[in-house]
Amino acid sequence: MTETAQPSRGVRLPRDARRAQLLEAAQHVFVHNGYHAAAMDDIAERAGVSKPVLYQHFPGKLELYLALxxxxxxxxxxxxxxxxxxxxxxxxxxxxxxxxxxxxxxxxxxxxxxxxxxxxxxxxxxxxxxxxxxxxxxxxxxxxxxxxxxxxxxxxxxxxxxxxxxxxxxxxxxxxxxxxxxxxxxxxxxxxxxxxxxxxxxxxxx
Missing domain, CATH: 1.10.357.10 (Tetracycline Repressor, domain 2)
Incomplete structure (x- = not known):
């Protein structure tokens, strides 16, 4: 995964594209902060989405980490x-x-x-x-x-x-x-x- 420009909030993406975007954002946060210090708020902000959108794809931080x-x-x-x-x-x-x-x-x-x-x-x-x-x-x-x-x-x-x-x-x-x-x-x-x-x-x- 490579860093890309963050889309503006509200941009609708196909499910697979959104998932890839969220994983990319999560990777950045996990690598730089470590799992324990990473927060779902940080990942949502990095991805340019709301927390509800993030939770639609991943029920929690552990599931997101395991997907990565x-x-x-x-x-x-x-x-x-x-x-x-x-x-x-x-x-x-x-x-x-x-x-x-x-x-x-x-x-x-x-x-x-x-x-x-x-x-x-x-x-x-x-x-x-x-x-x-x-x-x-x-x-x-x-x-x-x-x-x-x-x-x-x-x-x-x-x-x-x-x-x-x-x-x-x-x-x-x-x-x-x-x-x-x-x-x-x-x-x-x-x-x-x-x-x-x-x-x-x-x-x-x-």
């Missing part, structure tokens, strides 16, 4: 799956998957903070949404590792967890240092680190 988590979690999973499917070369798959996680952190209006740095992780529904997104990313990588490295599902999944964890932790660290290290260089460094480890499990051919 689902939206961005799905986007993260889509990027990782596309990265895995983009090549059959295993080394390039590692780079592509690492790059997908870096791109997610670098874009989406700091949406990654909602997924990886939520101040509401104690809430079961939020915890489930975050874990689902990460688990789906891990599943996509596990499938490729199982098929190409000849490992059983449990060992392949452990490697996939390692790649996802390595990529998302370093990407968040890199975000504060990107003035000195470009995104391409960071992805190259981390994917090389991951590949040299994964290269210890050679491709199994029939």
């Amino acid at each position: 988590l689902e939206t961005h979690g799905n986007e993260l999973v889509r990027r990782v799956r596309e990265a895995i499917a983009s090549t059959t070369d295993n080394k390039q798959r590692v780079r592509a998957a690492t790059g997908a996680l870096y791109e997610f952190v670098a874009s989406e209006g700091q949406a990654f903070r909602l997924v990886f740095e939520s101040d509401l992780r104690g809430e079961p529904a939020v915890e489930k949404a975050v874990e689902t997104a990460l688990s789906d990313c891990i599943d996509a990588i596990t499938e490729a590792v199982t098929a190409d490295a000849g490992l059983d599902a449990e060992r392949a999944r452990l490697l996939a967890v390692g790649l996802v964890g390595l990529s998302q932790v370093t990407a968040r660290y890199w975000l504060d240092t990107r003035d000195t290290i470009s995104q391409d260089e960071a992805v190259s460094l981390i994917s090389t680190l991951a590949w040299k480890g994964l290269a210890g499990f050679p491709l199994q051919t029939p």
Whole structure:
């Protein structure tokens, strides 16, 4: 989501467009204020709508937050799956998957903070949404590792967890240092680190 000009109050939008507008406003408020300090009044004002309009779409702040988590979690999973499917070369798959996680952190209006740095992780529904997104990313990588490295599902999944964890932790660290290290260089460094480890499990051919 990117910031756009706020429409004037009273402008009638199609339901899907209004929902997208409200989610964009909510993302800005949640990212900048955190969940607990964010108020529905602030989100309505940011979106340029009345509170009743906001409540027509979302019954409460938690439901709005969960809708954002689902939206961005799905986007993260889509990027990782596309990265895995983009090549059959295993080394390039590692780079592509690492790059997908870096791109997610670098874009989406700091949406990654909602997924990886939520101040509401104690809430079961939020915890489930975050874990689902990460688990789906891990599943996509596990499938490729199982098929190409000849490992059983449990060992392949452990490697996939390692790649996802390595990529998302370093990407968040890199975000504060990107003035000195470009995104391409960071992805190259981390994917090389991951590949040299994964290269210890050679491709199994029939």
